[in-house]
Amino acid sequence: MTDTPLSDEARHAVKMAKKKAARDRMMEKKEGEKGLIIVHTGAGKGKSSSGFGMILRCIAHEMPCAVVQFIKGAWDTGERRLIEGRFSGLCQFHAMGEGFTWETQDKARDIAMARKGWEKAMDLIRDPEIRMVLLDEINIALRYDYLDIAEVVAFLETEKPPMTHVVLTGRNAREELIGIADLVTEMTMVKHPFRSGIKGQPGVEF
Template sequence: MSESSERDDRHKARMQRKKALIDEKIAEAQDEYGLLLVHTGNGKGKSSSAFGMVARALGHGIKVGVVQFIKGAASTGEEAFFRRFPDEVRYHVMGEGFTWETQDRQRDIAKAREAWAVAAELLADPEIGLVVLDELNIALKYGYLELAPVLADIESRPLLQHVVVTGRGAPPGLVEAADTVTEMALVKHAFKAGVKAQKGVEF
């Protein structure tokens, strides 16, 4: 038996075991319910991956609600794109420019409360299968919104509705309530700068 064909056989056996495990997991996943996902950390991808989930949901015919709590100066691309589908995506951008553009805390608080009123409507609508609360963590961190009423609205949502909350510095109470928490960690030019690969990064 050649070395290459032995390698192929080992591969086949390994893949058969893997298939059995995957099939088992799929069978277990029948009890569906809406998840609360939190994307936090200093790295990139917190909002992008929420918007990727929007695309995925739309591909499955699921209606989506989006509330952006901090209007990005730069990345308005998602907004322009998803506003093409008003029947499928309810898209709300709150406030006007970054908070460091307005420099008026009381006004920011009022805008955040208006934004939460829209979020609460989406969280009460069983026709919406996915709600994205983009940069909500920032609004909580600055004290524009209080966690308790926010969590109460999230936890009383329809059984099958998924919620994704993004932003740095997710508060502990939100992390506790979440089904899945993902930390996006930025590895900056690790090799280029001659810095040793950071622990926990898989390369």
């Protein structure tokens, strides 16, 4: 007597049951927790957006968090309006930069502002009550040597509290930073409206 062929629905159910069993076995081994060093880099859009998404998750979980912006500090962004206007009790927001280096055209001032931002970042990261610190566009400051990469890496390795998450965004992340990170995502640009003459728009870019 031959077996009756399974229907598409039954085959799908069997396949998903096997996948769930394998997933459950894998998750049984994942018990550890730690504060992560997270890097978002690459030429594609979404690095800061992803970082701010994590900040909003922290806010939703009532986890104290903080943002230090190294480059876009002069911009009136939607995320800054939202956090400062509605969630300042849970999330500190420090806009330290004054714009991209080609806008300021003052290297000494850019270096001074980057240093000021890093000093604030270290204070926030050291605070054990703060669960996540977003260092937005710090990779740009590191790329131009406005900050010492060795100092930043050493601080994250030795002084970051064990359960504090630190998110670092911006293009061209330094290899030293990638080397110590727990999670690295590279955003790849496939298509961008800027190349077709479309300017940055509220809700999409800022």
